Structure formats: C-alpha cells, structure tokens
Amino acid sequence: MREECIIINNIHKSFDDVKVINDVTLNILQGQIVGFIGPNGSGKSTMINIICGMIPSDSGQGFCMGYDISTEQAYIKKNVGYMTQYFTLWESLTVLENLVFIGKMRNVRKFDAESEKLIIRLGLERFRNTLAKNLSGGWKQKLSLACAIIHRPKILFLDEPTASINPLARKEF
Ligand SMILES: Nc1ncnc2c1ncn2[C@@H]1O[C@H](COP(=O)(O)OP(=O)(O)OP(=O)(O)O)[C@@H](O)[C@H]1O
Ligand SMILES: [Mg+2]
CATH class of the missing domain: 3.40.50.300 (P-loop containing nucleotide triphosphate hydrolases)
Known part of the structure; x- marks a missing residue:
C-alpha cells in the first residue's frame, strides 16, 4: 500500500x-x-x-x-523541489552558473557533474554559457525545472510550469 x-x-x-x-x-x-x-x-x-x-x-x-x-x-x-510561478533564478548568471550555484546551496555532492547532466537532459547545451536574462521564456522555464530537481527531491511542486510557452514546448515539457 x-x-x-x-x-x-x-x-x-x-x-x-x-x-x-x-x-x-x-x-x-x-x-x-x-x-x-x-x-x-x-x-x-x-x-x-x-x-x-x-x-x-x-x-x-x-x-x-x-x-x-x-x-x-x-x-x-x-526534500522538495519547487519551480516557482515566476522566474526566481539569477538573471546575471549563466545557465551553468545558476545550476552550479543551486547545486552547491542544496549540498549536491557532485554538483558540477549533476549540472552538466541536467543541461543535456533538458536540451540546454547551446545555452550553457548564456546569461539567464537572455533566455526566452520557455528556456527560462527549462532552466527553472533543472534547478528544481538538481538535488533529486522526493516531491516536486510545479507552479504553472508551462504558462506562456508555445504548444510544442509545452508538450515536450
Ligand atoms: N503575500 C501576500 N500578501 C497579500 N496578499 C496575497 C499574498 N499572496 C497572495 N495574496 C493574495 O491571495 C490571493 C491568492 O493568490 P495566489 O497567488 O495564491 O493565487 P493563484 O491561484 O496562484 O493565482 P494565479 O492563477 O494568478 O497564479 C490573491 O488575491 C493574492 O492577491
Ligand atoms: Mg499562482
């Protein structure tokens, strides 16, 4: 049960x-x-x-x-991952830097390797060194999702994760 x-x-x-x-x-x-x-x-x-x-x-x-x-x-x-409704990551850090930063804050043991894995898993490779503020809405959502799961939470909260993104990206999400 x-x-x-x-x-x-x-x-x-x-x-x-x-x-x-x-x-x-x-x-x-x-x-x-x-x-x-x-x-x-x-x-x-x-x-x-x-x-x-x-x-x-x-x-x-x-x-x-x-x-x-x-x-x-x-x-x-x-123990929870929380993807907030509005973008709450660091606009002046790159995609990789945001992930590494959150990974360190979350005490992820191999935060560098985990960050790289998530970049591949979410298809963020070409934005690896892009500042978060320069990402489009949908890519910001993907970065937010990656950051919400880097510590492998037991429960994931997604607050309107696909609002404002196109139908294809929504399906993929
Ligand atoms: N910290 C706060 N201080 C005062 N009022 C608040 C606060 N947080 C939320 N509210 C109010 O509480 C109500 C519910 O807000 P909430 O953000 O939970 O709704 P929601 O269902 O998530 O809405 P949306 O679909 O727009 O995201 C709203 O009237 C909002 O203005
Ligand atoms: Mg809301």
Whole structure:
C-alpha cells in the first residue's frame, strides 16, 4: 500500500481579512500526480507555499513527508523541489552558473557533474554559457525545472510550469 506523503487538514489562510484558503483538506499518496485548478487569485500558489512550509497557515495542520508544515519547515525545504510561478533564478548568471550555484546551496555532492547532466537532459547545451536574462521564456522555464530537481527531491511542486510557452514546448515539457 502506498503511503501518504502530504496530509493537509482544515487549512485556512487570509491576507488582510480576505480569505484565500478556506478549509482545505488533502491526502496525497506517494507517486500521485495532483493538480490544483482554479481561476487567477484562487489560492493555488498560496496553498503550495503553505505545504512547503514557506508561509504559515492561520489554522489547521499539515504534514509533508511526515514533517509538520508549521514547525519542521527546514526538513521539508531540503526534500522538495519547487519551480516557482515566476522566474526566481539569477538573471546575471549563466545557465551553468545558476545550476552550479543551486547545486552547491542544496549540498549536491557532485554538483558540477549533476549540472552538466541536467543541461543535456533538458536540451540546454547551446545555452550553457548564456546569461539567464537572455533566455526566452520557455528556456527560462527549462532552466527553472533543472534547478528544481538538481538535488533529486522526493516531491516536486510545479507552479504553472508551462504558462506562456508555445504548444510544442509545452508538450515536450
Ligand atoms: N503575500 C501576500 N500578501 C497579500 N496578499 C496575497 C499574498 N499572496 C497572495 N495574496 C493574495 O491571495 C490571493 C491568492 O493568490 P495566489 O497567488 O495564491 O493565487 P493563484 O491561484 O496562484 O493565482 P494565479 O492563477 O494568478 O497564479 C490573491 O488575491 C493574492 O492577491
Ligand atoms: Mg499562482
């Protein structure tokens, strides 16, 4: 039987008295792929941030890989990969430099070799030495994905990974 890897019970979250998350309960099993669907501003990104321990909920409780989302955020951050909705890497570093930097921050043992492997895996070879700010939107998304998985996370969060990229690239993604 597959284990539960995300358990969320009765989570609430408001920003300035506006209720964004209203009593969300979720049980996600190992190996499951789950999507949040909702209009702009419906709280999808906020929910991801709460599950990862990036922001606190107002009430309710949750566990991500067995770690409490309100007290054990450091363990959660170590074990998840998070591709954010908007590009949050270093514009003034190259593709390779971004990967190496994240690899070192994530304590990846062979960060140089892992970076090179990911460049090949995502077809980024010709942009290896290109500054991130000069990449097109779709290639930025690929770099973001590579950086989100360099430490081989147990759970991968993708926040609208294919928004604004063309249908072919979307399919490939
Ligand atoms: N740090 C914050 N401070 C104040 N309000 C916030 C904050 N973060 C999010 N919000 C508000 O919470 C609501 C939900 O935002 P969120 O980004 O989670 O929605 P979303 O479903 O991911 O939207 P989108 O589809 O546009 O990405 C929005 O009204 C947003 O303005
Ligand atoms: Mg969002």
